Amino acid sequence: MNLTLKGVLAPILAANPCPHTLGLRFGSYPLDVRSNEPALIAWLADYFRDFLRQGGPAVCEVLAIEGKPQRLHLDYQLKEPEPGKTKIKEEWAALEGGRAVHKRLTGMAFLFGEGLNVAVGPCLENPNQVVNFINNRFIEHRLNEGCLLGHAAGVSHEGAGLSLAGFSGMGKSTLALHMMNHGLHFVSNDRIMLGRSNGDLMMYGVAKMPRVNPGTVLNNPSLASVMPESDRAAFKDLPLEELWSLEHKYDAFIDTCYGPGRFDLEARMKGLAILNWTRSGGEHRVAPVDIGQRRDLLPAFMKSTGLFFESTGDLTVPDFSEDAYVEMLSGCAVLEVTGRIDFEKAAAELAAFLRG
Incomplete structure (x- = not known):
């Protein structure tokens, strides 16, 4: 039984x-x-x-x-x-x-x-x-309700949103927090749900504070308050590769670091930026791509629903296939960020895209 x-x-x-x-x-x-x-x-x-x-x-x-x-x-x-x-x-x-x-x-x-x-x-x-x-x-x-799940951070400006995806270790959350220094709002740290509402593509965030590593904190003045001075003294002189590989994490509360009223949970999705850069890469570049022709980038964004999702309603299994993601993203600008990792430069360029 x-x-x-x-x-x-x-x-x-x-x-x-x-x-x-x-x-x-x-x-x-x-x-x-x-x-x-x-x-x-x-x-x-x-x-x-x-x-x-x-x-x-x-x-x-x-x-x-x-x-x-x-x-x-x-x-x-x-x-x-x-x-x-x-x-x-x-x-x-x-x-x-x-x-x-x-x-x-x-x-x-x-x-x-x-x-x-x-x-x-x-x-x-x-x-x-x-x-x-x-x-x-x-x-x-x-x-x-029909949304798709994305492995992405998200920021917004006056109701328009940009999702930030990337292959493992690319720094999507770090980039989102650098973009906050350009007056943007925070939408999500690690998960984005995509769905249609009244003909608009919407992105919905998750009410979870970003957990940041020491390298992210030391390179973003807005995050200074999350790290004790004892940790700052211990980490500040570490070699770059060792610093970024540390498993130590801090909760970065958005209102503490950036001021009240800067955490929104939804926005009209204007674009998706996919980080495909490396620390030893060449010239930094942000360029539009056709996601239907660049399905090799989709794994950076697609996210399994995992153990905590139970479909409700009828017995139809929701469609979380590559085709479903390509269709959902149709009409949405998709940008690939390549070359050398440069958070400040990417933050400025992508903030300008979002404001444009």
């Missing part, structure tokens, strides 16, 4: 009432987070301070239950690591009515389906995993 999502969740929910509530709004998407732990709600309220909602009904509810590491004794399948990675971090189990995902390194468990969305485990030790789960509910909502 198949286990049901509701059956697995029943004893967890009965033992863990969640009276503490946080109201959020991602664009036109109102969402409530409830928890048994007030300290977690306080942390999330600070993190999502640009997206707080006071009152009104929510269309989605997420429960974040603080507790011990969970495995739930389910028949999990291992999720193979992404290309270039070796460590297996996730496993998942299909349930009648939904899915369970277990984080092997942290003991966090996430169960969702049929309107239920529950994170359970050591949430206070892993609040960014709770943030990702909350944002994944919004991503799933947009994908079920």
